[in-house]
Amino acid sequence: MRVLLEVDDLCVNYGRIEAIRNVSFTVDEGEIVTLIGANGAGKTTTMKTVSGLRPVRLGSIRFQGKDITNMPAHDRPVLGIAQSPEGRGCFVGMSVLENLDMGAYARKDRKSPKVKEDLDRVFGLFPRLAERKSQVAGTMSGGEQQMLAIGRALMADPKLLLLDEPSMGLAPKLIQQIFDIVTEINKQGTTVLLVEQNAAQALKRAHRAYILETGEIVREGTGAELAADPAVKAAYLGGD
Numbered sequence: 001m002r003v004l005l006e007v008d009d010l011c012v013n014y015g016r017i018e019a020i021r022n023v024s025f026t027v028d029e030g031e032i033v034t035l036i037g038a039n040g041a042g043k044t045t046t047m048k049t050v051s052g053l054r055p056v057r058l059g060s061i062r063f064q065g066k067d068i069t070n071m072p073a074h075d076r077p078v079l080g081i082a083q084s085p086e087g088r089g090c091f092v093g094m095s096v097l098e099n100l101d102m103g104a105y106a107r108k109d110r111k112s113p114k115v116k117e118d119l120d121r122v123f124g125l126f127p128r129l130a131e132r133k134s135q136v137a138g139t140m141s142g143g144e145q146q147m148l149a150i151g152r153a154l155m156a157d158p159k160l161l162l163l164d165e166p167s168m169g170l171a172p173k174l175i176q177q178i179f180d181i182v183t184e185i186n187k188q189g190t191t192v193l194l195v196e197q198n199a200a201q202a203l204k205r206a207h208r209a210y211i212l213e214t215g216e217i218v219r220e221g222t223g224a225e226l227a228a229d230p231a232v233k234a235a236y237l238g239g240d
């Protein structure tokens with residue numbers, strides 16, 4: 001399997017606060033890799049740094065072997081990195097279809113039939129969005145907006161989909177559904193880097209996982225290994 005994303009010894013600060021320290025991890029083509037950790041562990045910071053929204057203090061990020069450590073955020077979708085941000089981040093004044101169109105904006109092939117195929121893919125994954133094409137995003141439920149944010153990121157036809165807390169704020173039934181869809185997106189060929197507080201679901205779905213504690217990676221393994229690890233169970237899986 002080929003390495004898609006390589007993060008080496010990454011250090012990121014907010015002023016004098018060290019948010020992450022010497023964080024290293026890899027994502028191979030075809031994988032779901034998850035970063036789990038408590039509030040404030042540095043998950044969102046790591047994700048934002050991969051998508052170029054936070055500057056790197058030390059360390060490097062490579063994508064398909066290319067050094068992108070200091071590449072501007074707006075150039076990264078062109079390479080194939082798309083983020084569905086924490087807190088959904090839809091364009092609330094725009095319709096569902098307009099939001100999805102915006103997702104395809106940075107594509108070089110945006111006039112090609114492939115864009116229509118990807119729209120059909122999104123509607124296949126999220127039939128609710130197909131039913132609500134002209135609804136204004138801001139009037140949709142939290143779960144629907146979450147689906148739209150993921151759908152919009154998929155419209156960039158990413159090689160790597162960055163998902164920051166897709167289950168946040170959702171009812172238990174919807175959480176299950178969102179994770180089923182993440183698994184399906186991956187089966188269809190998209191590599192996924194997933195940040196989650198819902199460690200049980202994330203470990204169940206991920207091929208490999210890393211645990212972040214106060215800005216550092218303290219454990220790594222397959223999803224199954226970490227889910228069976230007594231220390232991980234005690235700290236992140238409610239002790240069962």
Ligand code: ATP
Pocket residue numbers: 014017018019020037038039040041042043044045046197
């Ligand atoms: P959460 O699940 O709560 O979003 P997280 O694991 O994503 O947590 P981060 O948001 O990456 O954690 O935060 C990592 C550290 O950086 C924390 O100590 C946090 O207080 C700090 N931090 C995050 N954003 C800022 C900011 N804008 N200014 C100053 N410190 C920040």
